[in-house]
Amino acid sequence: MNKVDVNGLTEREFLAEYKPGDYDRPSVTVDMMVLRMKEDLSCMQVLLIKRKAHPEIDKWALPGGFINIKESAYEAACRELKEETGLTDIYLEQLYTMSQPDRDPRMRIIDIAYIALLPYGYEQSAVAGDDAKDARWFDVKFADEKLEFANDLIKIEYSLRSEKFKNGVITVENFVPVSVSDEKLAFDHDQIILEGLMRIRNKAEYTGIMFNLVPREFTIPDLLKVFEVLSGKEVHPKVFREKIAGQLVSLDRSQRPIVGRKPAAVYRYVDLNMDERKLVKVHKKYKNGVILTRAQPFHNGHLNMIKQAASECENLLVVIGSANKSYTKRNPFPIEYRKRLVENVLQEEDLSGADVKVMTLSDWSMEDAAQYVKEWGSFFYYNIANEIGEKSFTFYYNDDPKIAENWFTDDILKNVTIRNLGRSDIEISSTMIRDLLYKKDYDKVRDLVPRWMWKDLKQLGKILMDATNDDYMM
Amino acid sequence: MNKVDVNGLTEREFLAEYKPGDYDRPSVTVDMMVLRMKEDLSCMQVLLIKRKAHPEIDKWALPGGFINIKESAYEAACRELKEETGLTDIYLEQLYTMSQPDRDPRMRIIDIAYIALLPYGYEQSAVAGDDAKDARWFDVKFADEKLEFANDLIKIEYSLRSEKFKNGVITVENFVPVSVSDEKLAFDHDQIILEGLMRIRNKAEYTGIMFNLVPREFTIPDLLKVFEVLSGKEVHPKVFREKIAGQLVSLDRSQRPIVGRKPAAVYRYVDLNMDERKLVKVHKKYKNGVILTRAQPFHNGHLNMIKQAASECENLLVVIGSANKSYTKRNPFPIEYRKRLVENVLQEEDLSGADVKVMTLSDWSMEDAAQYVKEWGSFFYYNIANEIGEKSFTFYYNDDPKIAENWFTDDILKNVTIRNLGRSDIEISSTMIRDLLYKKDYDKVRDLVPRWMWKDLKQLGKILMDATNDDYMM
DNA sequence: TGAATAGTGTCTCTAAGACAATATGCA
């Protein structure tokens, strides 16, 4: 494998001598077309930012930025997406690479465009980054040779001119957006969005791309609405039902759909690829896992611990403690509220196919007295064992394991494996979040809690304000 | 429109001061996956080059190169394609942009990959460029979790490992080629080809992409074979016929298909987008156009002139002169051969919807005697007028127009418009091509004649060798 | 003449589409 080139150099020698040329090299950026459904499912919305700097100052543009020299375009897009929306684990697909030499007047910039799709149902505010004066969601209307971006303040309209060009033997019809309003989008971003909308319209027909625009649980009428908006055509409900039936699983619940009146059955998308993972569930490290949290309130620290535990346990029991406490400074949120919240959050998350249950548990009346810890441990153990119907489980505890060990008698410790994942940010963060909620700093909270909670933050803050009772000392 | 930024600069001022940063910028290349059908339509073939330089020296790779600072990626791909295959007017589609930071050990290189599709039926040799030791067509086998590139000399095999990764709510199955033979392709080109093959497989189902892999005229059985190879599945001939019937027009001829025995009807793809152009044919500049050429042999100079004329005439008559001369040094090719060749070439070309006919015309017995030019002109005129059934036409003549004017009497000149397109490379090139054919320098000839003739070059050379008779003086 | 393929006629079966009928919660 030590081949030499025409100069007699091996690859190692060649690379040691190699210097990248001094000739002009283009800069490379990523831009993202971030799409979601409007709340009433009447159309899609695209996230645009208002440019703060030259060139194209004050124009609306797709969010994006330069690729760092050490990251791939995909990684750059993920990073930008997180900066812009706070979201990760989102559908992200490379769309097209724009390379006209004069597309940016500063210098040669090649732009790799991505499509990102967000599920509806979170209160997803638009955040203006460093490079933007403003960030807003625009309703997208794409029909009848027209393309329109609009919100309460601005309306940017294009008409679509059909251009035909020969590509090999076939003639390709290409639509070019022609600005017909005062404002237009920056650079060639109109062209990117048009291209992206057509890609999605195509993919709607023959892939499951629509499932990326709905939350984990949805009704068929809502899904149909999404499909109709994506594909740009009407579909008979019966036909639609039959077509997607095989990809859905009913949850034997119903809820009122966004578009309808009568409650409709709630479904979840069956990821056929995921199903195979369920079959290998038996190969997981532990059978039963248990996590204890007060969830005052629940946050990403808890979620990450649960996800990690779910990935190594077949069954996972999430115990919400202090069930008997509410409306106190340290335990402001009532237990029903906490339980529902955790259940809903977990429904939205990927839990590696684990069978996850949520239970509540009151405090041992003497929990704070150091001499009664063993009683607390036994109370905890027997409630858990009773709930899961087995003696043995793995207890996930992220504080000093010695503390938890001390809870249990030697007999119980034969059945309980204490597992520490090495994160101790959990209690700290709950306090932190309560502080931020006091200060009404909802934007910061958003970064610390699961998506599902975003729409409830103000309500959480209100409950917190009303909680005036003192806790037991501790 | 003179908005200022945070520094109080207008866009003009900003750009005047702007300097591209000194930070590391990636280099950008284009690579092309050039595909065609194998002669027997049993599989596709991909064009690969053997790398001459480090890194990945001696490995087989996709042809490509750096983007010049003044050209778009598409233009760069066209340029590379022309350098590599001599072809223009070929299906070319952006595939994917590869951006792993470590994909090239020299430096950060971002690669924009393209797909190019060539019709079968030309003898399309692979030419090694500056950066290659060799260039070859490889048979592509893509089935049953295997991907294989093979020709007489080399076989490069991959098995496809299925990798699943979550993209939003859906889990995407992604195949990764794993090398299972001694050789592997350079860089991530295996991944690019796999991606491209899957793109084409998808597009085969719901677009007319297959028409880019067949010549202008083809039989349905051959087209079916192409479709089956592209889509990777068998199709019932009846079903296939019915599905594509609307896109084809029969030419009321038959020819033996590549895969079959009984002659099959010859069809042409109806480009629905092109049809609209035919409707506006009446708006063309001239009604009848006439071009005179000896076609000894036909070449790109003639073709370009015909194309130009076709774009401005509703009807175009191509007159092949010296019909009575063959096997002489200056007129080596027999008239039947020349006529068939021109007809076949024109069938393959896009002639702007003009109605193009080819006729032959003997020389006026005294053409070389200057005093008989008017007789030659009248002979020429009446033959043409008789053929097209009208008195008036536009005569395309690329030598000094005075010469052609002198052919015709004043009466005839009332009906003949002489049009000079300003190219005079025509006679020169025919002589040049005959010289090159003598020298058996077929590669150079390929650049100068239409694609359709490429497979006949050796036969042309042979006829030329056999032509020993002297011409009339001139 | 027979092998091999081109091309058509006809039947079956499934899925798409249209429409009617019934179910159900909410105002």
Added chain:
DNA sequence: TGCATATTGTCTTAGAGACACTATTCA
């Protein structure tokens, strides 16, 4: 209760698929 929508049942029609049969050429 009645409106609006969810959901299912049934009929029609179009197309996919299967298969048999005829046509045509080459060996």
